Amino acid sequence: MTMWLRFDCDGRAGFGTLDGDFVDEHEGDLFGEPLRTGRRFALSDVKITLPCRPSKFLALWNNDHAQAEKQGLSIPEEPLYFIKAGSSYLAHGQTIETPPGYDGRVVYEGELGLVIGKVGRNLNLEEAEQAIFGVTCVNDVTAIDLLNKDPSFAQWTRAKGFDTFGVFGPAIVTGLDVRTLRVRTLVNGRERQNFPCSGMIFSPAQIVSAISRCMTLMPGDLIACGTSSGVLPMKPGTVVEVIIDGVGTLRNTYGPAPSLTDPSTEAPP
Numbered sequence: 001m002t003m004w005l006r007f008d009c010d011g012r013a014g015f016g017t018l019d020g021d022f023v024d025e026h027e028g029d030l031f032g033e034p035l036r037t038g039r040r041f042a043l044s045d046v047k048i049t050l051p052c053r054p055s056k057f058l059a060l061w062n063n064d065h066a067q068a069e070k071q072g073l074s075i076p077e078e079p080l081y082f083i084k085a086g087s088s089y090l091a092h093g094q095t096i097e098t099p100p101g102y103d104g105r106v107v108y109e110g111e112l113g114l115v116i117g118k119v120g121r122n123l124n125l126e127e128a129e130q131a132i133f134g135v136t137c138v139n140d141v142t143a144i145d146l147l148n149k150d151p152s153f154a155q156w157t158r159a160k161g162f163d164t165f166g167v168f169g170p171a172i173v174t175g176l177d178v179r180t181l182r183v184r185t186l187v188n189g190r191e192r193q194n195f196p197c198s199g200m201i202f203s204p205a206q207i208v209s210a211i212s213r214c215m216t217l218m219p220g221d222l223i224a225c226g227t228s229s230g231v232l233p234m235k236p237g238t239v240v241e242v243i244i245d246g247v248g249t250l251r252n253t254y255g256p257a258p259s260l261t262d263p264s265t266e267a268p269p
Contacts, residue, residue, distance in 0.1 A: 104145030
């Protein structure tokens, strides 16, 4: 098992592997053959940033047996998925913004994320398995009241694509058996979700294979595997933690959008 982080230290961006309370810096291509630089940083001295920059962030709907049974949903014949905008990406520790002009419910969704490590198109199951570089934590934030606002058109892209709604990290971890993992979501310290990844309707290899038959997958692309029961609205100030043992804790606070007239406001990554 190897845990990969991207970080910023005194304005200098880098990436490396986590070793206890230290990050061993590497250089080169994360998805190729990165090499150690010999530099080591204390984890407390760095700011964790996005572990990768996906060209596509895809996410599944109705991919959990328990959730499908609870909602009375039929088992899909193939993976059902949508895409989140590149401008929605948000790293561990950053603030999820309330959408401007929207006063409806905004919900969290804790999920397992698959990170692609090589170019893949029309992959069979074995090739799809090999194309998965590692896994990460995902919070698939959703403006839930927009989904069916217009009865003639389900607005998945709009509801899922607001700035800061694509939350993932803090690390990418390789060498884990996904079937043994559990996703837990804590809201202000209280557990709201706890479900096994073994309960997925479609396995990671099946998901990657199916998507690769529709679009070419690129190194760094991210696929969220779907959530389970326990999804609830957030109030401003809510702290949400998506925890996957062996992968890490993705922690973010839900709050108001920054003022567009304030020159000191930092844009999301």
